[in-house]
Amino acid sequence: MSRVLCRSVLSLRLIRVPMARNSSSFLIEDPKYSFLKELGLKEKNVGVFNGKWEANGPVIQSYSPANGKIIAEVQAASPADYEACAVAAQEAWHSWAELPAPSRGEIVRQIGDALREKLQPLGQLVSLEMGKILPEALGEVVEYIHVCDLALGLSRTLPGTIFPSERPGHVLLEKWNPLGAVGIITAFNFPVAVFGWNSALAMVCGDVSVWKPSDTTPLTAVAVTRIVESVLEKNNIPGAVAALCVGGKDIGEKIVKDERMKLVSFTGSTAVGQQVGVEVQRRFGRHLLELGGNNAIIVNADANLDLLLNAALFACAGTAGQRCTTTRRLLIHKKVYSEVVSRLSKAFAGVVSRIGDPLLSETLIGPLHTPAALEGYKKTVAEAVKQGGKIEFGGKVIEREGYFVEPTIITGLPHDSPLVKTETFAPIVYCIEIPDLDTGIKYNNEVEQGLSSSVFTENLGDIFKWIGPHGSDCGIVNVNIPTNGAEVGGAFGGEKATGGGRECGSDSWKNYMRRSTVTINYSGTIKLAQNIKFGDE
Numbered sequence: 107m108s109r110v111l112c113r114s115v116l117s118l119r120l121i122r123v124p125m126a127r128n129s130s131s132f133l134i135e136d137p138k139y140s141f142l143k144e145l146g147l148k149e150k151n152v153g154v155f156n157g158k159w160e161a162n163g164p165v166i167q168s169y170s171p172a173n174g175k176i177i178a179e180v181q182a183a184s185p186a187d188y189e190a191c192a193v194a195a196q197e198a199w200h201s202w203a204e205l206p207a208p209s210r211g212e213i214v215r216q217i218g219d220a221l222r223e224k225l226q227p228l229g230q231l232v233s234l235e236m237g238k239i240l241p242e243a244l245g246e247v248v249e250y251i252h253v254c255d256l257a258l259g260l261s262r263t264l265p266g267t268i269f270p271s272e273r274p275g276h277v278l279l280e281k282w283n284p285l286g287a288v289g290i291i292t293a294f295n296f297p298v299a300v301f302g303w304n305s306a307l308a309m310v311c312g313d314v315s316v317w318k319p320s321d322t323t324p325l326t327a328v329a330v331t332r333i334v335e336s337v338l339e340k341n342n343i344p345g346a347v348a349a350l351c352v353g354g355k356d357i358g359e360k361i362v363k364d365e366r367m368k369l370v371s372f373t374g375s376t377a378v379g380q381q382v383g384v385e386v387q388r389r390f391g392r393h394l395l396e397l398g399g400n401n402a403i404i405v406n407a408d409a410n411l412d413l414l415l416n417a418a419l420f421a422c423a424g425t426a427g428q429r430c431t432t433t434r435r436l437l438i439h440k441k442v443y444s445e446v447v448s449r450l451s452k453a454f455a456g457v458v459s460r461i462g463d464p465l466l467s468e469t470l471i472g473p474l475h476t477p478a479a480l481e482g483y484k485k486t487v488a489e490a491v492k493q494g495g496k497i498e499f500g501g502k503v504i505e506r507e508g509y510f511v512e513p514t515i516i517t518g519l520p521h522d523s524p525l526v527k528t529e530t531f532a533p534i535v536y537c538i539e540i541p542d543l544d545t546g547i548k549y550n551n552e553v554e555q556g557l558s559s560s561v562f563t564e565n566l567g568d569i570f571k572w573i574g575p576h577g578s579d580c581g582i583v584n585v586n587i588p589t590n591g592a593e594v595g596g597a598f599g600g601e602k603a604t605g606g607g608r609e610c611g612s613d614s615w616k617n618y619m620r621r622s623t624v625t626i627n628y629s630g631t632i633k634l635a636q637n638i639k640f641g642d643e
């Protein structure tokens with residue numbers, strides 16, 4: 107319910123206007139934000155890159171959620187601009203796919219280095235435009251750098267298996283080839299990393315991409331694309347290998363329906379992802395879905411509570427609850443329930459004074475991203491109270507400029523209430539008492555989403571139960587760490603309504619390639635498999 111409301115209010119934020127005449131009040135002109143110019147951003151930016159920067163669509167004003175002020179403007183894509191991107195990307199694919207994978211890896215390595223050079227200003231931009239605190243924003247850029255490193259190694263190790271053939275004089279092997287053009291649609295909350303996860307692997311696999319970022323983080327997308335462009339240009343590679351198409355739902359829908367986009371990698375809400383999945387399937391395209399989460403930590407009776415509380419503070423309140431992996435449910439053993447709720451409330455109280463401007467070093471929690479998210483938070487808190495929930499801590503919007511709320515702990519709601527089973531993208535955690543681990547696992551698994559989960563325990567047997575067939579049904583199954591903060595290397599993604607996609611590590615490269623099973627006969631005679639005799643031979 108709150109998601110629907112969020113979406114309708116969000117659209118109010120996307121004020122599409124003619125280019126503003128008097129733009130002197132834009133934050134980009136404030137020397138405090140000089141890092142924006144270090145990234146090549148201006149008051150008015152072009153949001154479409156197809157090898158050339160040209161856009162004819164509506165103008166989007168990008169706001170800082172910390173103060174509601176306009177940072178700068180970005181001209182988004184028109185339908186014709188999208189078409190130009192798709193055509194240019196396809197054209198660029200021919201030469202890109204012919205480059206040996208290690209040469210493509212070398213380009214991705216250089217992108218990693220170019221990101222290292224711009225780490226600080228790019229992190230600052232993410233912090234200003236998305237609202238996460240600077241250390242987390244820098245971490246997000248570092249994730250892109252790490253995935254470039256991973257992709258570089260992959261470019262020299264992309265496998266292909268040879269199987270023993272049952273036929274003499276035959277070779278049976280698997281050959282992996284690039285897909286072609288890939289559409290990448292990303293969410294607001296990881297405006298750099300999620301593109302990086304997809305782009306770096308897709309590039310070494312020999313694919314080109316058309317990226318449609320969230321229309322509330324368009325400046326970050328322009329800055330990232332400029333960094334990638336600088337490397338492509340230096341190496342005489344067509345820019346459309348990494349095309350950018352800033353836009354809203356309209357451009358997203360074009361990508362989803364476009365048969366030229368062999369894979370659509372979509373990161374966002376479950377509601378939109380479900381439509382995307384169905385539409386892409388309708389044309390028998392491939393999809394990679396990274397959707398919503400409703401993540402739980404189980405606190406066992408024997409949990410190390412110091413460790414748990416340290417983890418839970420970041421997991422529940424960090425990023426103002428705007429990670430897909432944020433902990434939204436704490437399933438706490440009855441023996442330690444009261445202690446955990448009381449100590450967590452104290453920990454939350456300790457960070458309230460450190461909610462504020464995400465660019466300041468003392469800040470631990472920044473704002474929500476939009477006024478719509480603020481409304482979603484208020485609505486969920488009000489509904490929880492109406493349904494008999496108790497606000498143990500927080501529950502209020504902070505009266506100051508920007509979209510700030512208190513991290514919130516709610517007790518007293520049934521484990522299976524619709525509110526508890528819904529992802530509200532804000533720092534709200536429900537505490538639920540459990541009699542034992544089995545019940546905790548049952549509650550963990552009863553929500554529609556299946557992204558991340560964690561148990562805090564010192565018991566080896568419980569750990570193996572948790573990671574086994576009757577344990578957590580999520581894609582990420584942690585022990586004694588928060589549900590959030592994944593590292594590059596392991597596959598990232600979730601089951602059920604989280605979409606089933608995997609990115610960023612392990613064998614997720616397979617998403618970006620097609621597999622051919624090849625049988626080569628060098629025997630000089632035709633032999634059928636299974637020794638079948640056909641005709642009179």
Ligand SMILES: NC(=O)c1ccc[n+]([C@@H]2O[C@H](COP(=O)([O-])OP(=O)(O)OC[C@H]3O[C@@H](n4cnc5c(N)ncnc54)[C@H](O)[C@@H]3O)[C@@H](O)[C@H]2O)c1
Pocket residue numbers: 291292293294295296318319320321353354355357358359362373374375376378379381382395396397398399429430431529531557599600604
């Ligand atoms: N599982 C993951 O890896 C992961 C990572 C980050 C965020 N998320 C999820 O994303 C959500 C928050 O992000 P959001 O608010 O930006 O999500 P959203 O679903 O509102 O938007 C995501 C993207 O889809 C585009 N879009 C909207 N309608 C579309 C349509 N009909 N067709 C194609 N594209 C369309 C948007 O413009 C945006 O670029 C949360 O649910 C969060 O859990 C998941």
